[in-house]
Amino acid sequence: xxxxxxxxxxxxxxxxxxxxxxxxxxxxxxxxxxxxxxxxxxxxxxxxxxxxxxxxxxxxxxxxxxxxxxxxxxxxxxxxxxxxxxxxxxxxxxxxxxxxxxxxxxxxxxxxxxxxxxxxxxxxxxxxxxxxxxxxxxxxxxxxxxxxxxxxxxxxxxxxxxxxxxxxxxxxxxxxxxxxxxxxxxxxxxxxxxxxxxxxxxxxxxxxxxxxxxxxxxxxxxxxxxxxxxxxxxxxxxxxxxxxxxxxxxxxxxxxxxxxxxxxxxxxxx
Amino acid sequence: xxxxxxxxxxxxxxxxxxxxxxxxxxxxxxxxxxxxxxxxxxxxxxxxxxxxxxxxxxxxxxxxxxxxxxxxxxxxxxxxxxxxxxxxxxxxxxxxxxxxxxxxxxxxxxxxxxxxxxxxxxxxxxxxxx
Numbered sequence: 001x002x003x004x005x006x007x008x009x010x011x012x013x014x015x016x017x018x019x020x021x022x023x024x025x026x027x028x029x030x031x032x033x034x035x036x037x038x039x040x041x042x043x044x045x046x047x048x049x050x051x052x053x054x055x056x057x058x059x060x061x062x063x064x065x066x067x068x069x070x071x072x073x074x075x076x077x078x079x080x081x082x083x084x085x086x087x088x089x090x091x092x093x094x095x096x097x098x099x100x101x102x103x104x105x106x107x108x109x110x111x112x113x114x115x116x117x118x119x120x121x122x123x124x125x126x127x128x129x130x131x132x133x134x135x136x137x138x139x140x141x142x143x144x145x146x147x148x149x150x151x152x153x154x155x156x157x158x159x160x161x162x163x164x165x166x167x168x169x170x171x172x173x174x175x176x177x178x179x180x181x182x183x184x185x186x187x188x189x190x191x192x193x194x195x196x197x198x199x200x201x202x203x204x205x206x207x208x209x210x211x212x213x214x215x216x217x218x219x220x221x222x223x224x225x226x227x228x229x230x231x232x233x234x235x236x237x238x239x240x241x242x243x244x245x246x247x248x249x250x251x252x253x254x255x256x257x258x259x260x261x262x263x264x265x266x267x268x269x270x
Numbered sequence: 271x272x273x274x275x276x277x278x279x280x281x282x283x284x285x286x287x288x289x290x291x292x293x294x295x296x297x298x299x300x301x302x303x304x305x306x307x308x309x310x311x312x313x314x315x316x317x318x319x320x321x322x323x324x325x326x327x328x329x330x331x332x333x334x335x336x337x338x339x340x341x342x343x344x345x346x347x348x349x350x351x352x353x354x355x356x357x358x359x360x361x362x363x364x365x366x367x368x369x370x371x372x373x374x375x376x377x378x379x380x381x382x383x384x385x386x387x388x389x390x391x392x393x394x395x396x397x398x399x400x
Contacts, residue, residue, distance in 0.1 A: 010389040044393035045339060048355045049285040049362050055396065079389050160341035170345050196304045196340035200393035203381045204335055204373065208308055212338075233387040241385070 001131060003122075004066035004073045005033040008080035009041045015077070015233035021252035022076045022124055024261040029132050029140060033074065036065045042083040045200065050090075053100050059087035060101055063119045064112050072120040074127055076252065078232040081123045082157035082165070089164045092117025123158060125231065125251065126167065129175055134182040142260035144184025150254070151188040151225035151246075152176030153216060155235045156196050170194065176229070179251065183258040188225040192216040197238040210242040217244035229254050275325045278363050282320060286359040290321035292349045299343035299353045305336040313343045313353040320356055334361040335372055335398065366400050373398035 011019035026033050040058035047055060062084060066073035075081040091098045102114040122130070128137060154173055162170040173194060177187035197216055198209025217239050220228050228244065229251045230236050239248045256262040283289075299313035300306055311319065311333045319328055328334065337357045344352045365371055373394060382391070 008389075009392070010387040014385065014387040041388075041392060043396050044389045044391075045396055047362075047396060048358050050287060051285050052362070077389070079393070156338075156340040156342070160345045162345050196338045196342065198304075199338050199340070200390050200397055201305075201336070201338055203378075203390060203394040204398060205308070208305065208336070212304055232389075234389050234393070237385060237387050237390065241383075 001030065002032045002034060002071050003127070004062075004069055004071045005035045006039055006042075006062050006073055006075050006080055006084065007035060008039075008075065008077045010079075010233040011077055015236070015250070017253050018076055018231075018233065018250040019252075021250065021256035021262065024264070025252060025255045025259055026124075028259045028261045029128075029137070031127065031132070034069070034071070036062050036073075039065075042080045044079055044083070046083045046086040050094065050097060053097070053104065056083075056087045056090070057101065057104055059084045060091065060105065060115055063088055063091070063117075063121070064105070064115050066119045067115065068112060072122055074122050074124055076124045076231065078123065078155065078157040078230075079234065081121070081231075085121045086161075086164050088117045088119060088121050090117075091115055123167065123231070125158070125175055125179065128179060128255075134178050137179075137182045137255075138184075141183055141258045143258055145254070145258055146184045148185040149188050149224050149226050150180045150185045151190055151220035151223070151228045152180060152193060152251075153197075153220070153228050153230045153235060153239070153248075154194045155230065155232050156194070156199070157232060159194055176251065180229070180254075183254060185254075188220060188223050190219040190223040190225070192219040197232075197235045199234055199238070202234075202238055202241075209238050213238040213242035213244070217242070217246065217248070221246050275323050278325045278329070279320060279323050282325070282356065282359040282363060285362065286352070286355040288317075288320075288352050288356045288359075290317045290351065290356070293317045293321070293351045294349055296348060298346055298348065299351070302342045302346045304340060304342065305338055308336045309333040313357070316357050316360070317351060317353050320360070325360070328360055329364050334364055337361070339397070361397070365398065371399040
């Protein structure tokens with residue numbers, strides 16, 4: 001299966017592992033990830049105000065590129081995913097917004113057909129669940145993570161607003177737990193798995209972010225987890241910096257490890 | 271001529287698409303808010319103060335910067351009021367005023383370390399500056 005891939009700025013710099021292991025695992029699972037040409041930063045957060053137009057154009061450009069190549073748009077970063085999925089929904093349902101955006105886009109050098117939210121947008125985890133299937137992943141696992149107790153941290157952006165994201169049950173999600181099971185490990189359920197880490201407020205009120213993040217990592221540890229997995233670079237940063245006593249890693253790293261593709265074969269040969 | 275309270279109130283309702291009159295005052299938004307302890311005015315107060323046109327009080331409160339945009343209040347509201355969208359619109363009305371950026375690019379170097387993801391910087395700029 002071929003998909004359009006939007007990596008996002010953090011995956012090219014501070015969260016390279018999130019990107020690299022996603023690509024290696026996709027290859028092992030038979031998914032071809034074609035990086036969108038000249039993609040632009042999504043802006044990190046979706047601004048819900050209806051009169052905020054220009055800052056959403058980068059997402060629309062990526063969505064148009066995916067539509068024109070006839071493939072769904074896939075993201076790995078939960079922030080990019082949230083912004084692009086919400087922008088796509090606004091293009092589909094808010095006529096006034098779509099009209100203004102398409103007017104902007106018509107000024108581009110080589111304008112494309114007007115866009116109205118036609119592209120399917122998936123998070124990598126949704127692709128694993130709905131397209132690959134956890135049964136198939138289970139079969140592809142070469143190094144089962146037997147006995148490992150792992151806490152999934154969803155945070156906010158994969159799940160909310162549920163009306164738009166439709167990722168999983170926002171109050172009792174199971175996707176990442178089933179993912180952990182497919183890799184042979186044991187998922188740990190704890191109350192803070194869908195609560196906020198503090199997010200961008202770390203820049204404005206670091207104490208608040210610390211308080212929120214600590215409650216997440218302590219909750220996971222108190223329920224017996226030996227590590228936390230996340231899809232979000234900022235969640236990872238906040239959890240680690242606030243002093244999580246257990247390691248925090250990206251879900252793609254866990255997947256690559258279980259699939260036996262964590263080490264780059266080409267790099268070993270050199 | 272309309273006073274500032276009325277003008278901004280209309281603008282906030284238009285930008286957010288929120289109808290505060292749907293609120294039945296159950297307080298679930300504030301009960302679930304991760305920033306509750308840090309706020310002078312809480313999500314349910316935002317809703318009824320906008321309804322009553324008490325806009326400038328909210329605009330002058332640091333509470334507008336405490337919302338984490340986690341959307342817990344939006345998803346858990348039984349009446350689909352979407353308080354976070356109201357708070358976002360109010361914050362934008364503040365920072366869009368002249369010289370009212372809450373954070374600028376010049377503030378950034380002293381706030382970051384080498385592990386800070388780019389995502390945090392672009393998000394903060396989008397939330398705290400025009």
